[in-house]
Amino acid sequence: MLKWFKNIGPGTLVAAAFIGPGTVTVCTLAGVGFGFTLLWAMMLSIVAAIILQEMSSRIGIVTRMGLAEVIKHQIKSPLLTKLAVILILSAIVVGNTAYEAGNISGASLGLEALFGAEYWSFYPLVIGISAIILLLLGNYKVLERILIVLVLIMSISFIGAAVLTKPDMFAVFKGIFSISFPGESILTIVALVGTTVVPYNLFLHASLVKEKWQSEKDLRASRIDTIVSIILGGLVSMSIIIAAAAIKTDTISSVLDLAKGLEPLYGSMAKYFLGIGLFAAGITSSVTAPLAAAYVADSCFNWKSKLTDWKFRMVWGGIIMVGIVLSSLKIKPIELIQFAQVANGILLPVVACFLVWVVNKKAVLKKYVNNKTQNIIAIAIVLIALLLGIKSILKVLALL
Incomplete structure (x- = not known):
């Protein structure tokens, strides 16, 4: 246990x-x-x-390069290399811009719960400046510890809320193991996938493991860190769904509605706990999204930059500023966050295809390439993500 805590980091x-x-x-x-x-x-x-993030971390540890850099080096055609770089940059920038706006808007919802809606116009700026300050620290270990602590309150809150709602466990297990597509649920399903298997996290993970571990001997520690961290994160997500199922309303339009999911645990104080949790979660995601974009740009342009490099800071600074502007527009935060998650769900198949291709090249990973079982699971995941992405696009087009 002590050894695991020592190795905790990138996965968390x-x-x-x-x-x-x-x-x-x-x-x-x-x-x-x-x-x-x-x-x-x-x-x-x-x-x-778990499957995709483990592959990404394996690439980072073995090659000592970022995912985008590895992909670029493995494409021999100059034209295809340029096209791949453009595609990766576009995917991450577009996805992270939407995601950043959703992060800042979500964190602003937290401030609304704490201080009221009358100051809404200032909230995105407060969130953005807070993210900038954290990134300006330029120290990976400090940043890592702060981000982990920030999500702790929200995690405890929702797991506790799920337990105290006393759900029907038979219905819960049925929901986990019975695949169904209720009416009008496809975009929600894509959003659930997009909020968990985030494309930019695949690039972020490959870069972060280089900060934590130094050799192939650390692959096992990295794998354990990834599996345990994502399972715990998934438990929190499931707890939110379970707690929310107890909300006695058909529409969610404000942070006060969302707070009803915590009422079994905190009563009238629910909105304040949710406000703190949303703010903390918003800050962590507002930091990691632009950080991932900076790592991708670093790999694509061969900058070899550090966290304190001005070019690195220009990228994440630009992402945060765009996020502030978009989240300040008069768009309902709930809709903006949903759009960000759907966008990520659509982008996932593209990024996952690149990842599976690279992780099967012995020139890159030597003896650490995927085995047959890993490939079968990975390809199945890509196909499912592709199918969901296509269905969501058709659904969106039908709504236009």
């Missing part, structure tokens, strides 16, 4: 990244709208996240 940071306000919002909407019936989608997402 990835879990902290996906347990953001988007997770709180989407899981709450899933619980309110569909009860326990979409728990299977979260279980699938947890398995997919």
Whole structure:
């Protein structure tokens, strides 16, 4: 146990990244709208996240390079290399911009619960400046510890809430192991996948493991860190769905509605605990999204930058500023967060295909390439993600 705590880090940071306000919002909407019936989608997402994140961390440890850099080096055609770089940069920038706006908006919902809606116009700026200050520290270990602590309150709150709602455990297990697609649920399913298996986390993980571990001997420690962290993160997400299923309303339009999921645990104080939790979760995700974009840009342009490098800071600073502007527009935060999660769900198959391709090249991973079982599971995950992405696009087009 002590050895595991010593090795804790990148996996927990990835879990902290996906347990953001988007997770709180989407899981709450899933619980309110569909009860326990979409728990299977979260279980699938947890398995997919473990498989894909483990592959990403393996690439980072063995090659000592970022995922984008490895992909770029493995494409021999100059034209295809440029196209791949453009695709990766576009996917991460677009996804992270939407995600960042959702993160900042979600954290702003937390401040609304604490201080009221009349100061809403200032909240995105407060969140953005807070994220900038954390990143300006330029110290990985300090940043890691702060982000882990920030999500702790929210995690405890929702797991406790799920337990105290005294759910029907037969119905819970049925929801986990019975695949179903209730009416109008496809976008919610894609959002659940998108909020857990976040494309930018695959790039972030490959880069972070280099900060923590130095050799291939650390692969086992990294694998344990990844599995335990993501399972714990998934447990929190499932707890949110279970707690939200107890909300006696058909519509969720404000933070006060979301707070009803915590009422069994905190009573009238629920909105304040949720406010603190959403704010903490929003800050962690507001930091990790631009950080991942900076790592991707670093890999694509061969900067070899550190956290304190000005080019590195220009990238994450730009992402945060765009997020502040978008979240300040008069768009309902709930809708913005949902859009961010759906966007990530659609981008996932593209990034996952690159990842599976690279992790099977012996020139890259030597004896640490995927085995047959890993490939079967990975390809199945890619196909499922692709199918869900296509269905969500068709659904969105039908709504236009």
